[in-house]
Amino acid sequence: MQHNQQGWSETAWQKYLPIYEKTQQLPFIQELITGRLNADSFMFYIEQDALYLQVFTKLLRTMSDRMTESKFKWYFRDFFEENMAAEKGLHDSYLIRDLSSIVPTATCQQFIEFNEELATLPIELAVAGMLPCFIVYQQLGIYIHDQHIRDGNQYIDWIDMYAGIEHSESVRKLREICDHYGNQASDFIRTQMDEYYEEGCLWDQRFWQSCYEMK
Numbered sequence: 001m002q003h004n005q006q007g008w009s010e011t012a013w014q015k016y017l018p019i020y021e022k023t024q025q026l027p028f029i030q031e032l033i034t035g036r037l038n039a040d041s042f043m044f045y046i047e048q049d050a051l052y053l054q055v056f057t058k059l060l061r062t063m064s065d066r067m068t069e070s071k072f073k074w075y076f077r078d079f080f081e082e083n084m085a086a087e088k089g090l091h092d093s094y095l096i097r098d099l100s101s102i103v104p105t106a107t108c109q110q111f112i113e114f115n116e117e118l119a120t121l122p123i124e125l126a127v128a129g130m131l132p133c134f135i136v137y138q139q140l141g142i143y144i145h146d147q148h149i150r151d152g153n154q155y156i157d158w159i160d161m162y163a164g165i166e167h168s169e170s171v172r173k174l175r176e177i178c179d180h181y182g183n184q185a186s187d188f189i190r191t192q193m194d195e196y197y198e199e200g201c202l203w204d205q206r207f208w209q210s211c212y213e214m215k
Helices: 010-016 018-026 027-034 039-066 069-091 106-118 123-147 157-163 168-182 187-213
Strands: none
Touching: 010 018, 010 123, 010 168, 010 187, 018 123, 018 187, 027 039, 027 123, 027 187, 039 069, 039 106, 039 123, 039 187, 069 157, 069 168, 106 123, 106 187, 123 157, 123 168, 123 187, 168 187
16 A cells, blocks of 8 residues: 555654653753763663663664665665664773673563564564664754753763764664555554554653663
8 A cells, every 4th residue: 555645754753752752851861961860870771771782783683684675685784783883882982891790670671572572573563663763862862962061061972972973864764664664554554563663662761761760
């Protein structure tokens, strides 16, 4: 079924914008902007994020193997390489403990399991569930970089390295993939895509909050 309205990714972004807006206002994000975030909470986030990135990187590689469109296969290879570079940068710059000694929180573990599920789903649903990790991260990065206070902010290096990088090309590419599948999908499949996109947005939100609470 061909849909003539705006692309699926823009429709999903607008439909679930309130979830993103709530994420934007989480204490972790707001205190990161001002530099008042507890240092223990920040390191807790770094460690949990490193565990998550391991699984997300595997998902990117799996999706590259599953793609039948040559262009999209190369897109996912680019995503994989970019994520590997980000993971290495995280380890080199911030991680102190070995990952084998870090235990995932219940939220992180469930987020990991959500990504493991995506790897097994039809491609339309998998890419829809992955999109929040691209677009929410991008939009939060822009927001944090625009709003942050530099003077005395102990997280300025992280903000400049991560939050200040928009990853706009990767987001554009994944949105193209989502629109390719979503615009041809039946209404039933598009509804499922919406549901997985919403769940991905919620997991991003839960993850930030759990790191703030350190549990």
